[in-house]
Amino acid sequence: MDIDDILASVDRGPGASPESAALDHQQLTRFWVAERAVSEVLPWPAPLMERMMDRVRIQIETIEDLAASSADTDMSNTSHTHAQTHNPNLNLRLSVLQTDLARTQYIIRSLLRARLAKLTKHSMHYLVQLASRNKNPLSTSSQSQSQTQSSAGPNTTPEDSIPDISSLIDTSPLSGPETSFVHAHQTLLAGHYGGSFLGAFPRQLRRLDDNAGGTSMVQGPEIKEVCFVRCLGAEVPVLLDGEDGVEEIVLPRTTQQMQSWYRVYS
Amino acid sequence: MAFPLPRGITASEIAFLAEMETVTVVPRQRLEGLELLGGPVEPLVPPRRASLPLWLALLLKRQRRANIIPPSWLHPDSLSLILEVESSHQDYKSAFSPPPPLPGQPGVRDQGLEPTARPQYTLDGNRYYAAPPFIPQNTAQTAVSSRDPPALPYHWVEVGNMLLDAASDDLVDPDQIRRLLKDLREVRMAKMRSGVDVLDDAAIGGGGVALTGVGAMELGEERGFLTGVVDGLRKIGASKEQARREQLAEQRANGGYDGTQDEEEEDYMEF
Numbered sequence: 043m044d045i046d047d048i049l050a051s052v053d054r055g056p057g058a059s060p061e062s063a064a065l066d067h068q069q070l071t072r073f074w075v076a077e078r079a080v081s082e083v084l085p086w087p088a089p090l091m092e093r094m095m096d097r098v099r100i101q102i103e104t105i106e107d108l109a110a111s112s113a114d115t116d117m118s119n120t121s122h123t124h125a126q127t128h129n130p131n132l133n134l135r136l137s138v139l140q141t142d143l144a145r146t147q148y149i150i151r152s153l154l155r156a157r158l159a160k161l162t163k164h165s166m167h168y169l170v171q172l173a174s175r176n177k178n179p180l181s182t183s184s185q186s187q188s189q190t191q192s193s194a195g196p197n198t199t200p201e202d203s204i205p206d207i208s209s210l211i212d213t214s215p216l217s218g219p220e221t222s223f224v225h226a227h228q229t230l231l232a233g234h235y236g237g238s239f240l241g242a243f244p245r246q247l248r249r250l251d252d253n254a255g256g257t258s259m260v261q262g263p264e265i266k267e268v269c270f271v272r273c274l275g276a277e278v279p280v281l282l283d284g285e286d287g288v289e290e291i292v293l294p295r296t297t298q299q300m301q302s303w304y305r306v307y308s
Numbered sequence: 309m310a311f312p313l314p315r316g317i318t319a320s321e322i323a324f325l326a327e328m329e330t331v332t333v334v335p336r337q338r339l340e341g342l343e344l345l346g347g348p349v350e351p352l353v354p355p356r357r358a359s360l361p362l363w364l365a366l367l368l369k370r371q372r373r374a375n376i377i378p379p380s381w382l383h384p385d386s387l388s389l390i391l392e393v394e395s396s397h398q399d400y401k402s403a404f405s406p407p408p409p410l411p412g413q414p415g416v417r418d419q420g421l422e423p424t425a426r427p428q429y430t431l432d433g434n435r436y437y438a439a440p441p442f443i444p445q446n447t448a449q450t451a452v453s454s455r456d457p458p459a460l461p462y463h464w465v466e467v468g469n470m471l472l473d474a475a476s477d478d479l480v481d482p483d484q485i486r487r488l489l490k491d492l493r494e495v496r497m498a499k500m501r502s503g504v505d506v507l508d509d510a511a512i513g514g515g516g517v518a519l520t521g522v523g524a525m526e527l528g529e530e531r532g533f534l535t536g537v538v539d540g541l542r543k544i545g546a547s548k549e550q551a552r553r554e555q556l557a558e559q560r561a562n563g564g565y566d567g568t569q570d571e572e573e574e575d576y577m578e579f
Contacts, residue, residue: 064347159311
């Protein structure tokens with residue numbers, strides 16, 4: 043931490059200044075590009091998204107107020123013909139504000155849908171990941187219980203293999219709603235599988251997270267897929283598994299490379 | 309399907325990003341400052357120059373409310389200089405011409421200086437370095453930075469084409485610019501294609517294909533092809549790569565380098 047850091051931390055007040063809107067917008071854009079480019083779901087930036095959603099809400103209110111006031115002047119135009127000269131730019135301002143709002147909403151929508159697509163594709167993987175990272179004694183006991191149930195219980199269904207995530211506190215990398223969505227989605231899917239064909243299988247073959255024979259049935263995203271890397275920070279570490287095992291190299295700023303994803307994000 | 313688009317941003321999304329670049333305009337009418345979600349916009353007072361995001365500048369331009377001052381690189385002289393470097397300079401036979409320096413980075417002229425980038429801070433307290441499209445690479449240049457040789461900014465294809473479409477009357481000799489942009493694109497695309505040989509390295513243990521200086525749209529165009537090739541090669545080479553790793557680990561356990569490594573390497577490259 044140098045003097046710049048300290049100065050900046052003093053400058054950084056809690057109030058939402060216009061400059062902070064610009065910063066947040068840039069971060070949202072960067073996050074969107076990153077999310078679209080890689081195969082894994084990236085950690086959910088909760089504070090940033092909350093601020094963004096608040097801003098969008100406020101902006102919508104502003105636009106509605108402006109539109110209402112323009113409607114008022116239109117009404118009064120019939121009596122006062124020169125009322126329009128009061129604010130000739132109102133329509134232009136409105137259209138600029140609306141375009142800006144639509145652009146931001148587009149980014150947010152695209153971001154959320156891209157995440158949902160990744161989540162539905164590998165829903166089981168993320169559920170297992172969530173459950174295994176948040177293992178507390180309580181949930182492990184319940185899991186082992188379900189394990190014994192699945193091996194011995196008379197009415198095993200594929201739903202039993204879905205990890206219980208109701209007691210999770212830390213849902214990273216997903217947001218809260220995303221977590222419940224994934225769980226609901228996977229429960230429906232498991233019910234459908236069970237109803238359509240898994241129900242006809244022997245009981246020990248009904249689990250969706252079977253890893254008999256050392257191969258896990260749960261498919262995760264392909265982390266070795268290549269992606270484009272643009273080094274934007276001062277120095278960015280990248281893992282390289284060279285001749286001497288895994289080493290870390292540091293790419294200088296402005297370098298652009300094509301790299302395997304798992305080397306970048308580790 | 310929650311989201312039909314393929315992984316990696318598409319061409320129209322790249323154009324959307326490029327519309328966030330900042331350009332310089334000369335307004336023809338007044339407009340008070342606006343608080344946009346993308347940051348504040350300064351009040352427009354003709355004939356004072358103002359910096360606006362490109363999408364707003366284009367919106368005003370289409371309604372004849374402002375004129376856009378083209379960035380200094382979008383000029384026949386600059387473009388033909390870059391084209392000359394790109395096509396006949398010795399150092400750039402197979403490399404791309406260097407991108408413009410980021411703020412705080414030493415320019416091409418003063419190599420050897422330490423980069424002195426100063427990070428901004430996000431509201432969450434993280435360090436943050438602005439990057440295209442959020443640094444002024446397309447504003448009309450000020451005297452300070454004009455000593456740097458002209459360079460193509462990250463979003464040069466998109467910004468160039470959008471300005472040619474919407475504001476060709478503000479450009480110097482738009483036909484010549486259009487021709488030069490097309491030439492540049494072809495020269496650089498040829499370099500991209502001829503660089504396909506190195507893709508093997510990215511697929512195998514080594515790592516990374518250097519792409520410094522390639523523009524956003526060029527990356528977007530080649531993304532499907534490049535990632536497809538590299539992933540294909542990676543899948544083909546996966547078992548060999550595994551075997552090579554194991555052998556290397558064994559060698560290391562047995563006391564390191566014993567001369568067979570190079571041979572192995574060559575074998576591998578031939579497949």
